[in-house]
Amino acid sequence: MNSVDRPPRDHPLRVALLGCGVVGTEVARRLTRDADELARRVGVPLELVAIAVRDVARERDLDVPAELFTDDAEALVRSGDLDIVIEVLGGIEPAGDLIRAALDHGASVVTANKALLADQGADLFAVAEKAERDLSFEAAIAGAIPIVRPLRESLAGDRVSRVLGIVNGTTNYILDQMSTLGQSFDEALAEAQRLGYAEADPTADVDGHDAAAKAALLAGLAFHTNLTLDDVHCEGIRSVTAEAVRSASEMGSVVKLLAICEQIETPDGPAVSARVHPAMVPLSHPLASVRGAFNAVFVESEAAGQLMFYGPGAGGAPTASAVLGDVVSVARNRVSDVFGPGETSHADVELVPIGRARTQYHLVVDVDDRAGVLATIAQEFARFGVSIRTLRQEGHDSDAQLVIVTHEAEDESLAATVEGLRGLDVVRGVSSVMRVEGGQ
Template structure:
């Protein structure tokens, strides 16, 4: 059933009824803030917020939460389909049953606030279409970079501008690991162990260190920034497991640091503008604002035509920061319910082509283990020239069996660089191409 906003506007003396799906770290904090700050939230919304149900898998589990036990239920599907819920908050994560629960909530007249980056990156179109059909809000500030406000600025504040590039550190685990490797000299395994010990990394850190989490966020950011539907399948993804202490040291020698970056940018092609979305480790100069983002913090750097350069910085994960973003959306959505209006929906009017990684252009840092003999440099340089990859700097490190050429290129297509690396590995005098890393933010 679909209910129009005007027919379901809440009066100031009628509570806005809220249901919560999930009561883990984030959900518990959301419920705590809803009850603890009820009076202040009511003033901000213009009507009380009433928590009427919390769907969990284990209602008997002890929780540090002062809410009536009868609010807990294992019947999430029944909760969202009641028909008297105004706002459903989804913080269970994953694809299913989250997708079906959100769709049911919208169908039964509720607006939805979600922190589910994986679902949005995989199937945002279905959710947007359901929200539009139901004339309800779909809000997801908490899905990208925790407490950092970036979804609303891209969706609303910069709606009159032309965003050209979004460059972000959007995963706290990988930033902690790479920062520890940079500041303490730790190896990757040692830095990851420390991240797990401190609670910055999961017992199974695959989603973080292999870049899946950041790729989901990149898809969301690219879609918002460039008014184009982008899914996680459109995002090129590389993790940080191959980053070595030698890479970090080489970056330091260049006046750079290594970060896992989500990069979404508009690119001019012979057929018109297109976009690229990618996640991978990269060297960035110490002078770049993102280079100073330490520990488990996140930051998103936006370049736009009129506003210029903007940076959004703060804690990117954790119960309280993420709950802050969730509650911000709840207040905004609840206000809309009180007024009988709906906020902005999906914007895909640009419908730009999403380029594959081979068409992305950047600079590269390549370490090549070579035989220490005459003619090596000329042969290696010829391989770069063959694929039209221009060399900016070259230096030799070590001698004899430790000889290595370290080359930094000018900007080149990723496909051309890949072909160059393949050719280098086929040379008799090249023992190995031991490292290839992109260099961003260098003029």
């Protein structure tokens, strides 16, 4: 293994930045503007020595010497002359190879790249451990919200049972607009794009991929096991209708896109499930009050009980706050001749599909309004071992709607019940299906 070299007390730590977009620009600005304060916190100065970008000639709103910019990120991270590399490029490659090279050549790394960590995290953490360097990623999950350290360190002596998160500000803003203003999905998305909350191509957000990458990281932290994006069940919010949002309101709930990571007891022992999907959340649950583009993560543990972490989950300044928190922590480790706790994957637990998770369903079933319909519907629920918690009938003439909320059951049984209902002669269609989560 490489040894961790302690820099002289009066020797600045050399910092390089990979990427200078919204987040990178804010990180560079704060590294230079707050240099004296950061030096006091670390014990030695932090010197920004290079910024790797694609186009060095591009004009930027950043007051740093032009000679700091380089378009040769590969040579920069392989120089062996860096103490800390900050990666805010995004994407899988070249970010992954650059991080590996930086670690192999003696630098500790701070990254905000959730997609990369969800795809290659196990390998990258192994490289960091072999190199005896830090690989920190507080900004990768929920912007300014501190959640990595609480799960990895503060709750290290506890047993976490469940993590529920609103970890994508774009989708939370869209659903909040639909709930409070009665907008359709398309109207709310257009407004989010106008305000800059959503990209021109919002696929990663509205289809749940961004939240799923974060769910993989959260599950790994909470349950000490390796998960990738492929291990996370993912559903987005495109199918959420104004009618579903209204129905949620009528039952004292709101619709949220949730990342849910939980430990499930099976006959063979504990297993882990990770999923992302829209769900109705009762107003009594703290996550129901998370408005606009804010994020929140709700943790349930054996000893500490219920904890919630709340704040802005995206944007240049909030994300830069989390990045610089990691930079200070990593820098202190370099000065003290140590490296911090890595990721643990000691728990050899089974990863189970969403069908094994327990949840509730909210259903809107269009039926013929005639005698015997309710009995037929009830028999179909009983066939799959699912019980009905509440049932409300609406409609007129020969048409009727049944609004049904089930008791908790395994998701595969609930899904089978829905398919069974669709095959009944008395059922004209199942017009809405949504899970219900967060019941107290």
